[in-house]
Amino acid sequence: MTKKPSLKRPEFHPDDYVVYPAHGVGKIISIDRQTVGGFDLEMFVISFEKEKMTLRVPTAKASSIGMRSLSSPDIVLKALETLKGRARTKRAMWSRRAQEYEQKINSGDLLSIAEVVRDLHRGDDQPEQSYSERQLYEAALERLTREIAAVESLDDPTAAARIETALVRRAAA
Incomplete structure (x- = not known):
C-alpha cells in the first residue's frame, strides 16, 4: 500500500x-x-x-x-530592509486597509508583516494613531520582533531595538 x-x-x-x-x-x-x-x-x-x-x-x-x-537569516535581512523603505498607504477606506493589514499579519509571512509595521509606524513628528491602527501596528510589531528574536537567538528587547533602528533610519533618510 x-x-x-x-x-x-x-x-x-x-x-x-x-x-x-x-x-x-x-x-x-x-x-x-x-x-x-x-x-x-x-x-x-x-x-x-x-x-x-x-x-x-x-x-x-x-x-x-x-x-x-522560522524564516532564514536572509529573509530577516530583507524584512529589516523593508522597514527602511517608504511607507505605502493606499487611498482606500480605513476599514478596507485594516482588513488588508490583518490578512498580512495573519499570513505568517515575515515580509508582509514587515510591510505592515513600515506602513503603520508613526514617528514622533507625526499625528497620533487611532486605537485600531495602534492595535494592528502592535500586533505586527510583536510578530516581527518574536520571529527576528527566534531566528537570531536574541531576546525580545534586543530584536525590538534592531527593528526600531531600521525604522529610525527610514525617518532620517
Missing part, C-alpha cells in the same frame, strides 16, 4: 520553533497521539509562551494551515 504524499508529516521536531500564521512564533514541546472523534491523530503540541497558550495541531494538517519553520 502506498502512502499519499499529501499526508507526509512536515519535518518538525520537539524544541523546534515554528510560525503558526494566526499566532506567530511558538515552540514545539512534543508530538503526541490523541484520539479525536474516533480517529487516532498525531499532533504537534505547540507552546506560545507569551500568550500562555498551548495549541495542538494535527501533523497531517500542519502544511495546509500554513505552519512553517
Whole structure:
C-alpha cells in the first residue's frame, strides 16, 4: 500500500520553533497521539509562551494551515530592509486597509508583516494613531520582533531595538 504524499508529516521536531500564521512564533514541546472523534491523530503540541497558550495541531494538517519553520537569516535581512523603505498607504477606506493589514499579519509571512509595521509606524513628528491602527501596528510589531528574536537567538528587547533602528533610519533618510 502506498502512502499519499499529501499526508507526509512536515519535518518538525520537539524544541523546534515554528510560525503558526494566526499566532506567530511558538515552540514545539512534543508530538503526541490523541484520539479525536474516533480517529487516532498525531499532533504537534505547540507552546506560545507569551500568550500562555498551548495549541495542538494535527501533523497531517500542519502544511495546509500554513505552519512553517522560522524564516532564514536572509529573509530577516530583507524584512529589516523593508522597514527602511517608504511607507505605502493606499487611498482606500480605513476599514478596507485594516482588513488588508490583518490578512498580512495573519499570513505568517515575515515580509508582509514587515510591510505592515513600515506602513503603520508613526514617528514622533507625526499625528497620533487611532486605537485600531495602534492595535494592528502592535500586533505586527510583536510578530516581527518574536520571529527576528527566534531566528537570531536574541531576546525580545534586543530584536525590538534592531527593528526600531531600521525604522529610525527610514525617518532620517
